[in-house]
Amino acid sequence: MDENALWFDDYSCGLAAIAKQPTAMIKEIKHATALARRFNDEVVNKRSLEIDDELDRNPDALPHDWVRQALEWGLYTNWIPKIFGGRGYCFPSLSHFLEEVSSSCLGMANLIGSHYLGIAGVMSTGNLAVLQWLCEDMAESHKRGESCLASFAITEPSSGSDTASADLIDRGSISCEAKKAPGGYILNGTKIFISNAHFATWHMVLAFEDIRNPSSTAVFCMVRTGTKGFVIGKKEDKMGQRACPASELIFTDCFIPDKQVCLSPHMVKGINKPYRDIYQDVFDDLCSISRAGVCALGTGVARGVYNDTLKLVEETSTTDGWLINQEWVQMKLADMLKNAAVSRLIYNEVNHANSIYGLFKPLQTKPLYYLSKLLPTGWLAKLTRMIVKWPLVPYLFQKDQLGRRPEIYRQRTSGWASLAKFAGTDAGVENCEIALQILGESGIRHANRVEKHLRDARLLPIYEGTNQMNRLDLFKNFIGRNSRHVSMYSD
């Protein structure tokens, strides 16, 4: 393969996507953005400061009314594909939606984003059968007016960012064990810092058959709240993003039936690669989606704090005239706008990469996209239910996703996603810092929102892999792959 062409393809996903993606997606993205703006105007802007204050006063409280309002707006099913009973908005539009909501309240945006992270976790294992019943359960619950959210449980007390790397987790110390039992697995262990855990009905949990050999024995399974042996423990008292609770999950001899297992070493027969590599691919695929979302959150906070700063600057008169007329302030506002704009370009690029090389591809090829738009949801969902019941279909789907996708495609999506994650989140935090530089005392008042943006934003460089880990992932996927003598995590 021509090396130059390879680099062109790496860096020009957006160009390649022009011809390949359905143009109707643009309309859909505009629609999702408008929906988020209405949601902000009617719900989020009115309550975000109040909820932040309430949860500061009482850290054990849970903002159930927010969860309900998002449910009433249909926000937990909009991005579930129509073939599974959802509204079927295209996946890239979720990033734009999250950017809008996080420009008003990052906590609320993360609450919605974490739900889809749980679903994306199942998608990345390629298990069509679990994805089908899980999404249908969610869609049915929401039709009944009940919330049915997902969470994604990876982090453990002694293991964090290293989980996403097979190399690191095999040297790390993990404790969440999945012991094979007749008809399923028995889970023991603890997960921490799990976003949405207190609200979720379904938790995508990562555990290991052999904790001394984790990447080769990983088990991805769905655990329902209320299952015997499963308790939701302490709710964390966080600096920010308070509207989205993070909590501890405790498993004590918790039995999970095989039906709820998305992926295990016993489920990959016919895929011609070591399970350890499959583990890595699952995480790469998942992070390729989730990190675009986190970049969108960073973009949103970058824009939100820019908007709030501009408003305050416009209202401030100094002994030298209006603050907005001072050159140093104009330069800083320009930097803030640049940070938000550049971050948006980057998450769009990740979405393009996922659409033509990654997990978004099946539903965004033109025929399938337009077919799903034209056919009624009920009919599509029924057809999917019938097809998925035939075991060969889920088997072939999983085999194709985990076994056949070229490595270069995964490097492309994963590389862009890592770049987006640290660039977008650094930009979000940087804009908050610039705002404080400009505003001084006005910036530190809670009522002016800027300080909340900063507290909320500071979590972004930590979760979804620390920004340090994301830099290393970018190196691995785009730099190290063509360099000599490269080995990772070895210094």
Add this chain to the structure above:
Amino acid sequence: MMKSSKDQEAALLEKTAREFARKTLIPDIHETDRYPHGPFFHDALKIAFESEFLHVSLPETLNGMGWKLKPLCILLQNISRVDASMGSVLLSNAAAQELMLAAGAESILADLVSQDMAATDFLTAFPLFSHPNEKAIQVAAQLRNGNYQLAGTADYMVPGPIAGRYLVPARTSKGFSYFLVDAKNKNAVSGAPIKSLGLHACPAADIAFSNADGILIGREDEGAHIFSKMHEKMMIAAAAAALGIMQASLDDALKYASTRMQGGRKIIEWSELSGMVGQMAVMTKTAGMLLQKAVSDADAKDTEWAVQGFAAATRILSDACTVSTLGVQVLGGYGYMRDHLQEKRFRDSRHLQSVFGAPGRRAIHFLNQFNKSNRK
């Protein structure tokens, strides 16, 4: 070599400050950091008052330690290493006292010191986070029948909700100056504690004046001059509080990184993380050296002390933000949780960074001072 009596005095003060912080601030720090949703540290403030921490920067004639910066900086650094909120209460009060001294209002302070009163009554609230050049002053003073009366709102007075009096900038017919107003004056009404980014136990409030009597400090056109005199010294004192935050961040980061395992080794053994902690150490040690030099030059009245002190303080206040950010990142998820104090340091360092005005404008203020100093 024998230690001088001054050195022994400084060592004793440092020990006293550390003991005070350890015994009176640490036990309730998670609760007091929730103020006003949690309790205020009245007992700790009472002990600080009785230990004469609130007098430390005054002349010896006013029970102080000789109108020097060093004792105040020792206190602020060591107390802020545990809780910058208490440090900022002391800083704000010291700034108000310094401004009164700069205006020659020693007799007012002498009267205050001589009275038997509670700790909070002794405190003078001051607009610690604003610069008179940055935001138009909203309070006007008018001379009526030989008395000044104030009308308007003074923003973000620290510690407004609990102080015994307010030192307020107000416009006069000749410019602006500062006025002292008794907090018991019914025409001076304090708003509720303002919910803010950090320094939660050092509460601020907007104070509304409706023809409240005020005592002029200095002359009617002297506001800018006396602010500048106070500002020169108190920027250095603020940097001492920031240094305390840096030291505590470094201590915790080192401790955590030396025990936390990732990928089969202690995280401090990974080169990237080791470099982050190293950067924290470099900045903290540099800040310590800069502060020491700034304080000794200020107390010795070195010709360049004011401009050099401003430069050093600007650097330290900014680096404290970087160090506290790195501290959060080193601790990862734990650093973001309120059970650990690093998130508090992150908030407090940014709050403190806005001392005496917007940090982004500080370089412009510095250049003005630098040019004035060069012209001399």
